[in-house]
Amino acid sequence: MGGCDDCAGSEGTAAMSKATAAELSGEERLIARYFRPLAKHPGAFGLIDDAAAIVPPAGCDLVLKTDGLIGGVHFFPDDPADAVAKKALRVNLSDLAAKGARPVGFLLALALPEEIGPAWLEPFARGLGEDAEFFEFPLLGGDTDRTPGPITISIAALGAVFHGKMIRRSGAKPGDRVVVTGTIGDAALGLLLRRDPTTAERWDLNRGHQDYLKARYLIPQPRNAIVEALRTYATAAMDVSDGLVGDLAKLCRASGVAAEINVESVPLSDAARAACAREPALVETILTGGDDYEVIATLPADAVETFRQAAALAHVAVTEIGTVVAAGEGSARFLDRKRQMLSFTRPSFSHF
């Protein structure tokens, strides 16, 4: 600390502005450059306050979720930064969708290794902004740190549902049907393709199928478009992020029911079907691999067709895959065409 310094205060506005700009810390400049343009919600205060403030939507409960991505764990270090940003948002949007909640906004906690600079931050902020706009899911605030570890992105997501109307995991009832959106297993196969390029040859996949599966791993498609249909008809729901088998078991345990799933009914993409035709054992990867970000839901048998039609209007395919049955502690049974139960070596993705 030096002594007297009169450089500021008497040189007029231009000089003061310059001095002010120079005073901004690197962190403030980074936020101003990349993230302030995204903070359009009035309660984000342009990211220049300690916190955001939002008026909760009238008559609604807030639905809260946090989910994160870690470089080398949830995405490849060389994945395009805009895709990483979208995946980070969408894994959280997927939870909001499954809970019947509309997006309200998110907080972003970003830990960045030393080598991350504008070449990564610019596309990351662009991707984040595109999805924030598309899903009407504004950035409300954040935190940015350096880390000696990999890129670590934590999103805290806020959604809103009418009071008491969040779709729980625990509402499935015997007799309900089990449905799932989209197709299952694509991302798990895409991940295998990314990890081992010889896989594509072994599966004899054409370029289009390879690209499709990889894209499904890279950027999930959350099902927020059917949130109202889910809220109207589903008795229970969750998003499939750790594999269909393990996640359905969680839903069954929470509901105190069992489910019987016809494995042949589980919807597969053409690409997954092509891979499976060459390597039938892939059905385990498909059913237990993670990163689907589809919604699994239960609903009364007489609501399935109406629900399917409502989802179709939003261009989301819905497939009935099984039935909820009464059973002690709750479990999910995956039955083959002979109604024999399949067992899995690793029913669910888990970090621990």
Place this chain on the structure above:
Amino acid sequence: MGGCDDCAGSEGTAAMSKATAAELSGEERLIARYFRPLAKHPGAFGLIDDAAAIVPPAGCDLVLKTDGLIGGVHFFPDDPADAVAKKALRVNLSDLAAKGARPVGFLLALALPEEIGPAWLEPFARGLGEDAEFFEFPLLGGDTDRTPGPITISIAALGAVFHGKMIRRSGAKPGDRVVVTGTIGDAALGLLLRRDPTTAERWDLNRGHQDYLKARYLIPQPRNAIVEALRTYATAAMDVSDGLVGDLAKLCRASGVAAEINVESVPLSDAARAACAREPALVETILTGGDDYEVIATLPADAVETFRQAAALAHVAVTEIGTVVAAGEGSARFLDRKRQMLSFTRPSFSHF
């Protein structure tokens, strides 16, 4: 994937329960063991759903903040895990306090290296639970991942203020007085003591002073006890986390004012005073070092005494350190006893 497996389904309840417990993934077991006991808020659903749901407090805005801690960056890898947990919560509670918001609850995103097990998780969860209880700040939900990097803890904090009453950085007016809670610079000195044990000798600090400064770095004391007084009297406020000089400059820029601070008035602990007596240049560390987690606020001159008394009732010391003056772009001037302005080589902590 094998063929038929009839092990479940016909062995009665006891066998089903056992099978169910075995089905839980490592992540589910970790959550059940360490974090479910903390999730007492009904909207946390015992952490067995995808998301939490809360009824927003009537007539209130929600105040939202995320702040994180990274091992080796914000705490020492050998810091006690209960202290790390408390610091992670308190750095966020400090922001809520400065914004005039009462705590509502938090989400926890945890990324853990491979070597982290029960010996760390048990005290971490205990510390988290103790502070969650003390500050009435319940765990609402979370996410737990493995990371190849250091322990990374992101908290997303929710608070509540009466509609429109969040204390902003931008409300300071010429003529207002600048006050600060507690004492400044302790944590920055504590960090130096942790980094270089020879420092204690150079500063000729007794054991009590050393322990005090280190403790101030290890576990901050957020000022949530004076949140009502702040909301009643403060025209602007923020928490001092990146150093008094830089943070006050942010408040001044947001308010479009300047502040004149009498450096001699800045409150120091006995320990900081003792260190400073031996090494006067430490005043720069004290004024620009981070991790104070005190509140800096501006308020009308005639409210200072009432505010001070209200804070004293909550056992929080408040010291007047300067005055807000009108000035173009906003800046903070730190004046010595001869009213000469001090300059700083690094006014604020920044990761970038």
